[in-house]
Amino acid sequence: MLKRLSAVLVGSVLLSGAAFAQETTIKFTLGWKTQGSDAAFFYAKDKGYFKEEGLNVIIDQGEGSGATVTRIMSGAWDAGFGDVNAIIQNASTRPQDAPVMVYMIWNQPPFAIVAKKTSGINSIKDFEGHTLGGAQGTPTTRLLPIFIRNNKLEGEKIKVTNMAPNLQEPMLIKGDIDAALVFNITSYFNLVLNRQDPDKDFKWFAFGDYGMDLYSNGVMVSQKMIAQNPKAVAGLVRAINKGMIAVAKDQNAAMASVVNFDNLVDVPVEKRRLQYSFDKLIVSPEMKEIGVGDIKDERMTRAIGMVVEGYDLKRVPSTKEVFSREFLPARTERELTYTAN
Known part of the structure; x- marks a missing residue:
């Protein structure tokens, strides 16, 4: 009986080991x-x-x-x-x-441009004459020229300042830039964590709403x-x-x-x-x-x-x-x- 029990236990170990090996x-x-x-x-x-x-x-x-x-x-x-x-x-x-x-x-797509409501930017046409802050190499920044062309904006009137991603919201809050080229799901909560109300005090322009159906x-x-x-x-x-x-x-x-x-x-x-x-x-x-x-x-x-x-x-x-x-x-x-x- 003891031998039989031992055999069963050994067999169980071998089977579980085989199952684990297959994972x-x-x-x-x-x-x-x-x-x-x-x-x-x-x-x-x-x-x-x-x-x-x-x-x-x-x-x-x-x-x-x-x-x-x-x-x-x-x-x-x-x-x-x-x-x-x-x-x-x-x-x-x-x-x-x-x-x-x-x-x-x-x-x-999460690609968006966010502006303070007090910036005077109420439509994408209003980007002209304003400064946008973008992190070099990010999709929102890299795809901005296509956004500008597709929406018939005058790109030469839009200034883009390069900055590290972690500086975008602080500079936007301070007014050092008029709008930021962001990922909405990141920037929205960066603003929340900076004790801002991203719905009440900011305006969002999603690329997907303006011909960038990515x-x-x-x-x-x-x-x-x-x-x-x-x-x-x-x-x-x-x-x-x-x-x-x-x-x-x-x-x-x-x-x-x-x-x-x-x-x-x-x-x-x-x-x-x-x-x-x-x-x-x-x-x-x-x-x-x-x-x-x-x-x-x-x-x-x-x-x-x-x-x-x-x-x-x-x-x-x-x-x-x-x-x-x-x-x-x-x-x-x-x-x-x-x-x-």
Whole structure:
């Protein structure tokens, strides 16, 4: 009897060891530091969705949504949350190395120009004769010339002052610049943290409302992982999709997972950022039509053209080089209903 029990115990250990050995580790980089808008990733990890797919997902903080692309290209990370426009840039010059987006989250672009209501800027035409502060190299700053041309503004009358990103809101508040070229989901909460009322005291001009119909952040993976382990890619997308659907319905549960990942976050601010991401970046008529995670190819083709022009790229990548819907769950599984709570 004792021998039989020992055999069963040994067999159990071997089986559990085999199961553990089969688990795939994925190094996943965020676009920035821990934020409420990343809740779906933390929720999927917290609730065991990754584990259910046989994945051990290690989530690291990021250095910028554009840096997600270069991090993955370095080989140190397998996947991450970042800007599809940075994929376009790299797919133009290094098509064999650039990652591929497999799940679009921010259906609407965060690129915006924000001005104090007391600045006298009430329409985009009013940018003429004023000074805008921009961080060199960011999409909002780089794409400004196309914004100017598409909206028939007189660019020679618009002054752009280069500055570090962390100086934009302080200089805007002080009046050293008249408006700032920003990511709305970042700048809005920088103003909140500077004890400003970004709705009452500031006016926002979203690029997407003025002919710059770009896509933005989502889940991207390396070409290596797609080639070597497509099952893991599909599992990663399924787990994140389940997280997105759940977080859209219950932001309090979502924030509990954020805190489990990083207990130093400012919960009220980050919950507000999470809800802002749904209100401004995720939920849109297109997302409701095609489901969360997908894109429209013709829109992406136009967006690629704008980025190629804005960054003076020599080669135009194809939509398939930039985005793959191969790993998306069925449309019925990507029905996202957002309820603020």
